[in-house]
Amino acid sequence: MNQSEALFAEAQKVMPGGVNSPVRAFQRVGGNPIFFKKGKGAYLYDEDDREFVDYVGSWGPMILGHAHPQVISSIKAAADNGLSFGAPTAIETELAKKICSIMPSIEMIRMVNSGTEATMSAIRIARGFTGRDKIVKFEGCYHGHSDSLLVKAGSGALTLGEPDSLGVPSSFAEKTLTLEYNNPDQVREVFSQAGDEIAGIIVEPVAGNMSCIPPEKGFLECLREVCDEYGALLIFDEVMTGFRVALGGAQSLYGIQPDLTTLGKVMGGGMPVGAFGGRRDIMHSVAPLGAVYQAGTLSGNPIAMTAGLETLKLIEAPGFFETISENTQSLMASLQSLADSAGIPFTTNQVGGMFGFFFSDTDRMTNFSQVMSSDTGAFVTFFNTMLEQGISLAPSPFESGFVSAAHGQTEFSKTEAAAKSAFEALQQGV
Numbered sequence: 001m002n003q004s005e006a007l008f009a010e011a012q013k014v015m016p017g018g019v020n021s022p023v024r025a026f027q028r029v030g031g032n033p034i035f036f037k038k039g040k041g042a043y044l045y046d047e048d049d050r051e052f053v054d055y056v057g058s059w060g061p062m063i064l065g066h067a068h069p070q071v072i073s074s075i076k077a078a079a080d081n082g083l084s085f086g087a088p089t090a091i092e093t094e095l096a097k098k099i100c101s102i103m104p105s106i107e108m109i110r111m112v113n114s115g116t117e118a119t120m121s122a123i124r125i126a127r128g129f130t131g132r133d134k135i136v137k138f139e140g141c142y143h144g145h146s147d148s149l150l151v152k153a154g155s156g157a158l159t160l161g162e163p164d165s166l167g168v169p170s171s172f173a174e175k176t177l178t179l180e181y182n183n184p185d186q187v188r189e190v191f192s193q194a195g196d197e198i199a200g201i202i203v204e205p206v207a208g209n210m211s212c213i214p215p216e217k218g219f220l221e222c223l224r225e226v227c228d229e230y231g232a233l234l235i236f237d238e239v240m241t242g243f244r245v246a247l248g249g250a251q252s253l254y255g256i257q258p259d260l261t262t263l264g265k266v267m268g269g270g271m272p273v274g275a276f277g278g279r280r281d282i283m284h285s286v287a288p289l290g291a292v293y294q295a296g297t298l299s300g301n302p303i304a305m306t307a308g309l310e311t312l313k314l315i316e317a318p319g320f321f322e323t324i325s326e327n328t329q330s331l332m333a334s335l336q337s338l339a340d341s342a343g344i345p346f347t348t349n350q351v352g353g354m355f356g357f358f359f360s361d362t363d364r365m366t367n368f369s370q371v372m373s374s375d376t377g378a379f380v381t382f383f384n385t386m387l388e389q390g391i392s393l394a395p396s397p398f399e400s401g402f403v404s405a406a407h408g409q410t411e412f413s414k415t416e417a418a419a420k421s422a423f424e425a426l427q428q429g430v
């Protein structure tokens with residue numbers, strides 16, 4: 001038994017599934033999850049001292065690579081001054097100003113501790129501000145695990161949503177309509193029937209939780225139009241895409257201004273951070289200015305704010321996103337040509353430093369049902385063959401991959417060599 005196996009056995013005695021977030025348990029890919037003890041740049045090191053090129057990046061935050069020296073030294077210095085005061089600090093305002101300047105649609109912002117908290121609060125604001133209860137979301141998008149958002153589609157677009165977890169009251173789920181991603185006609189239809197009951201639309205402007213699915217031309221534009229027409233709020237959940245697909249997030253890339261934006265992941269530089277923000281008049285409805293209640297004992301934590309601010313300062317460097325985007329694109333091109341040579345049906349998506357790959361003969365993956373019909377068995381073989389060769393991909397075909405600024409030619413060459421043998425394994429039906 002190796003160290004990870006021994007540690008997993010112990011973990012399972014005291015934590016459900018041995019983990020603190022389900023996907024970490026490796027259930028979709030079989031085998032034992034790997035316990036890591038250290039990260040540096042593009043690499044992770046496990047408890048058995050094996051080295052992995054990491055494309056998970058803690059599910060997105062680590063855009064600078066692991067343990068970036070400037071981020072680490074800044075949080076060490078901040079820690080010397082104490083970990084938490086539960087009172088205002090200068091660093092919160094500094095980070096808030098930085099984010100408002102990078103994302104002009106955010107005129108005011110509030111810091112929270114996770115993406116889940118950010119989206120949950122944004123939904124409450126949309127409801128409080130509009131005086132309406134219904135929310136529209138899209139199949140395959142993930143917005144954290146709050147009750148209103150753990151909802152799947154009913155039998156038809158216009159039927160009531162159903163809980164996507166035990167413990168979510170159906171009376172909550174009924175308020176959430178789940179539509180098909182990249183299907184503007186369906187959005188128009190739903191609004192034409194129930195537009196005056198809808199508080200807002202929440203969407204991942206590039207979907208990153210059904211692997212990576214970019215918006216088709218006209219989709220985000222349609223969302224903006226119907227929200228304007230019916231007085232609903234457009235919420236871009238940029239927890240994953242903010243500071244990842246471009247410095248200014250998907251909203252800068254596609255030129256659409258949401259009313260509210262939720263953030264997390266990169267903005268905390270690896271610390272537990274989230275935020276929501278947007279139009280000043282809407283944010284005025286948040287307590288203590290307004291009557292929409294929201295609070296947090298550790299919100300705006302000085303260590304977390306420091307890690308976030310330091311990260312944003314580093315990724316603002318000219319050319320940062322051009323490089324990460326080109327690197328990610330060329331990695332996907334290499335994987336595609338290796339798959340083509342091996343005769344494996346395969347397709348990829350990429351936006352900025354975010355990617356998805358699919359074992360499918362569909363040319364363009366645009367929605368959840370296409371992703372669901374891809375060959376997940378082939379994914380499992382590919383994943384495990386890559387892992388054996390020291391390449392760590394997300395342990396699920398429904399997650400995005402991430403390239404960091406620390407990934408360079410050495411790491412891409414290792415990845416390509418491993419992928420060549422993984423595609424060959426698939427070709428031979430291993």
Ligand SMILES: *Cc1c(COP(=O)(O)O)cnc(C)c1O
Binds near residue numbers: 144204
């Ligand atoms: C990760 C994620 C969340 C949830 O964030 P947590 O910090 O895990 O609570 C919400 N929305 C999107 C788009 C995400 O990718």
